[in-house]
Amino acid sequence: MIRPSRLFVAVLLVAAGSAAGPAAAQGFKPSRPVELVVHTGPGGGNDVLARAMTAIVEKENLLPVRMQVVNKTGGGGLSAMAYLVEKKGETHTIALFANTWFTVPAMRAEAKVTMGDLSPIARLVVEPAVVAVKNDASYRSLNDFIEAARMSPGQLKQSGGSIGSRDWVMRQLLMKHTGANWAFISFPGGGERIAALLGGHVNMMVIEPQEAGEHIRAGNMRVLAQISDRRLPPFPDVPTLKEAGFDIPAYAVVRGVVGPPGLPSDAVAYWEDFFARMAQTPSWKKYLADNLFEDGFQKGAELAKFMAEFPGQIRGILTDAGVKVVR
16 A cells, blocks of 8 residues: 655645635634623613614624523622623623623622623723603702702602612712612613603602603603713703712713623634624614714723723722722
């Protein structure tokens, strides 16, 4: 039997490697449905954003497979974060994060997962908020509400999300800096929070413009103040917190995408490029403008810098609000 020469074998190996080169260079590409995990129930901020994203992805034909929203509620993000850890290395599961993914682990010693355990992919948006009441409420300004709360400590109610969410943090800041006190009623979904306000079961809420927009336009809600560094175009006559005399941080929510721990580098690169492409589509840009989001897109080194600095900023705000920080 004639044995092939070493040179012939080497030529075959080089040829095989060349043939495989283009395919190998492509790296990861989704081959089955992708889970987009959110920590809120239907109607919550991340749920609303996720469902808008999936519609945009389909409209713009950005993904070769279906992207489906998966709600993992509980613990202010801890349940969703734990779910990602269970999916270690899984390339077809990603998640939308928000500030609670930083605040809740900072406040709870029992939290087993922090953002440092997950795989950063992209930051997408920075979101302001407004303080709103039912349109027939007697409060004409945020100061009116604060004074009423001072007169009846613990009697007024605010609907909100979980402990550590933006609406909870804003309550802590306002109460500490004004001496007023009111109750915080937690609901799992944004729809339930809004229903509680419109039904007269609570007196006030801190809400994102994307959630409140239709109710404000329909005249069901009145905006008392804006949690923003500047007045938003739809509310030119409504003061920001500082303009209203409340010298506290305009605590913006940052929303973005992370993957499970151990996400392969080619999958990270794919998802970074995917969201960069999505951020450039006309549909996405229109969605940001319609819902008063700021384009906060970051990836790579820029995102790494944000991830390194943001936890310290969060801890500072929590400390200012009188909250005990454990990490």
